[in-house]
Amino acid sequence: MSWRHVLDLFDVLDRPAADGAAAAAALRRAGVEDVAVTPVTTDAGDTDFVRAVIPGYDGRSSGGQAPTLGVIGRLGGLGARPARIGFVSDGDGALVALAVAAKLGAMCHAGDRLPGDVIIATHVCPDAPIQPHDPVPFMSSPVDMATMNSHEVDEAMEAILSVDTTRGNRVCNHPGFAISPTVRQGWVLRVSEDLLDLQQQVTGRLPAVLPITTQDITPYENGVYHLNSILQPSTATAAPVVGIALTTEVPVAGSSTGASDLASVEQAARFCVEVAKSYGAGSLRFCDDGEFGRLVALYGSMAHLQTPGGRDTR
Numbered sequence: 001m002s003w004r005h006v007l008d009l010f011d012v013l014d015r016p017a018a019d020g021a022a023a024a025a026a027l028r029r030a031g032v033e034d035v036a037v038t039p040v041t042t043d044a045g046d047t048d049f050v051r052a053v054i055p056g057y058d059g060r061s062s063g064g065q066a067p068t069l070g071v072i073g074r075l076g077g078l079g080a081r082p083a084r085i086g087f088v089s090d091g092d093g094a095l096v097a098l099a100v101a102a103k104l105g106a107m108c109h110a111g112d113r114l115p116g117d118v119i120i121a122t123h124v125c126p127d128a129p130i131q132p133h134d135p136v137p138f139m140s141s142p143v144d145m146a147t148m149n150s151h152e153v154d155e156a157m158e159a160i161l162s163v164d165t166t167r168g169n170r171v172c173n174h175p176g177f178a179i180s181p182t183v184r185q186g187w188v189l190r191v192s193e194d195l196l197d198l199q200q201q202v203t204g205r206l207p208a209v210l211p212i213t214t215q216d217i218t219p220y221e222n223g224v225y226h227l228n229s230i231l232q233p234s235t236a237t238a239a240p241v242v243g244i245a246l247t248t249e250v251p252v253a254g255s256s257t258g259a260s261d262l263a264s265v266e267q268a269a270r271f272c273v274e275v276a277k278s279y280g281a282g283s284l285r286f287c288d289d290g291e292f293g294r295l296v297a298l299y300g301s302m303a304h305l306q307t308p309g310g311r312d313t314r
Contacts, residue, residue: 047143072163097163180230
């Protein structure tokens with residue numbers, strides 16, 4: 001269970017003075033030794049990027065053979081102060097990612113080391129702006145998507161879980177969390193059966209899948225509608241990416257306070273931990289490499305969808 005870490009991190013993040021240093025201190029108390037904080041300031045405000053590495057006993061960082069998993073907590077901000085008081089729905093991406101880091105750090109400290117390295121990245125901003133979006137408002141961010149990807153997407157990540165609050169829609173009416181199809185270099189691939197199995201194992205329920213479109217896997221700066229930023233990491237890596245979406249039955253704005261369901265947060269964090277165990281051990285696949293190679297051989301590269309595009313005829 002990850003309840004202790006979810007509750008501890010929620011207490012750290014649910015305050016106007018929340019910052020990367022406080023989050024990093026909480027991770028170190030949990031047993032994470034490798035934590036770095038990078039402050040970034042722009043004209044729109046500031047945020048702190050937090051990066052934690054949990055080394056595996058056969059991980060790449062020590063010259064081993066086990067693959068490296070990335071867990072990215074994607075969000076605009078933890079809060080919308082002064083417009084809103086308190087922790088907003090959008091903050092759950094950071095909460096899940098940091099809880100995963102804390103849980104894995106505690107496991108490692110206790111002697112339960114995973115085979116592969118796990119890299120966790122997110123950012124901490126308690127006063128992000130609100131932006132219009134249909135069907136409900138979104139949280140914006142003091143940094144643009146390219147900056148976010150540059151700090152959170154690491155080339156050492158061989159597969160990525162991107163965790164994001166995805167309550168502001170009418171296409172996934174499910175309380176809890178859902179997983180997306182695997183996205184790799186512009187291709188939307190089949191949903192990983194291994195991930196579906198783990199989702200059932202963790203929740204005790206039939207798996208829920210987040211529907212996505214081609215638009216959702218293109219960069220934000222192209223100006224077209226996106227469900228949210230959950231799959232933006234896929235625009236900055238060749239690695240397979242799967243979205244872990246915190247969802248509800250009805251649309252809930254990312255800027256809403258009092259909307260975080262910590263039971264769903266804990267389930268999503270526990271799911272990420274289980275994925276880390278299986279992926280590092282080589283018993284879980286995000287996609288079929290052979291089938292992906294055949295698709296590319298038959299139809300060509302779709303990597304142009306990872307770019308803003310080049311033929312705007314408006």
